Amino acid sequence: MGYKISIDAMGGDHGLNTTIPAALEAVKKDSNLQIVLVGDHHKVKRALDRYSKLKKIKLPTLQRIAIHHASETVEMDESPSVAVRKKKDSSMRVAVNLVKDGSVNACVSAGNTGALMAISKFVLKTIHGVDRPAIVYALPAYNRETKKLSKTYMLDLGANVVCSSEQLFQFAIMGSILAASSKGIAEPRVSLLNIGEEEMKGLDNIKNAAKLLQSCDFINYNGYIEGKYIFDDSTDVIVCDGFVGNVSLKTMEGTLRLIESLIKKTVVEGSWLMKIPTIMALPLFKKMKKGMNLDSFNGASLLGLTGIVIKSHGSASANAFETAIYEAVKEIKYNIPKTIQESLEKVL
Incomplete structure (x- = not known):
């Protein structure tokens, strides 16, 4: 076709x-x-x-x-x-x-x-x-058990700064459909980005969205997820408002640049005792960078x-x-x- x-x-x-x-x-x-x-x-x-x-x-x-x-x-x-x-x-x-x-x-x-x-x-x-379209992006995720790189879809990433619980629920449905099609899985795991995994934590719109997702048979709701687990392949879809999503995405980009800059600084300015192990580890860093190459994850959908x-x-x-x-x-x-x-x- x-x-x-x-x-x-x-x-x-x-x-x-x-x-x-x-x-x-x-x-x-x-x-x-x-x-x-x-x-x-x-x-x-x-x-x-x-x-x-x-x-x-x-x-x-x-x-x-x-x-x-x-x-x-x-x-x-x-x-x-x-x-x-x-x-x-x-x-x-x-x-x-x-x-x-x-x-x-x-x-x-x-x-x-x-x-x-x-x-x-x-x-x-x-x-x-x-109600509103959302920007969704595929982030690299690493599964520690299979030792394979995967994708986690995250939305919204900036289209909607403030979202109601109903809108977060809609984002979850849309993200689940995209993940199911893209990753070839029947029931993608869907999580809400929050400041903790406990049910009582978070803003009211997040807690109310959680209730909607728990009562929806269509969604494989996986509970809350904290920011430190975004890259752990512990979920297939991460749902948040556009403000949190955009800040999170740009923080990730900045962190990658910081790591790269620190490595270069050590090679150029560090003592020989620091340079030697860093230079020896360069092939590993290059392999890691290739695996985390954002070029291969480019393309955000306006869902x-x-x-x-x-x-x-x-x-x-x-x-x-x-x-x-x-x-x-x-x-x-x-x-x-x-x-x-x-x-x-x-x-x-």
Whole structure:
């Protein structure tokens, strides 16, 4: 079965230098994939010609990439309201419009997160039964027993700063469906992020959400989870409000950078007694970094919309953006919006 994805070619910190090579690699590896690059036609065509020659892309593969002109670009620091009201021909807006009118099956953008959420919600609307869409991201998780790296889905990661218990309940259902499809498991474990595992701990909205989840046969509720266990593969879905989720995600990113900086500092500035064991351990650090390579986890889904929209990290490399494209493909194959709607109709 073929599928088609629109890409906001101008979005992100690196724009065409990321989106074009990623698109070329994706269509080269997946013969069922077609891509529509949305942006300034002249600039996109020039970049496409250059990168297709560098990568030696053959004509039959190149023919599965089309260009759709858009005269405007949403800047990374632009307000969502301006993006929605004044930039109706932006590459981001047009890419989402193509999902709305059925021209493509999904959209991928590395652009302004707030603008993408606002545009997507305005154009596509939310699924019946969903109050607000949520941003969900797959985090690396390590199983100490099997010694294998897995994924844990976490939502919301910034779309909704304050959430009611009912909204957290909706997030749990959506996250469970995504995890079941992506990880191939019948009953994904769902946990609420909290300051402790005891039932009496936490804010009222979290405790009330726990009661809703406990009474829902559809959800395999796993109780509360503390922040220190996020990477332990002790659950498949972690639910929280957007404020807590966003702070948690950025703390994780900062911690990884700190560890990397400390290792480099020891190698460059440390005494020989410190340098020797650090240098000897470098292969291990490199292997660990490869296993925790965030490029292979790029691609956050805007869950709860009637169409599929994937948000790539703004500073993503071409490899990372390619991963976001594959996340869109995965959601197309499992028809995530339809599955969410059918499930919500059963439990709400």
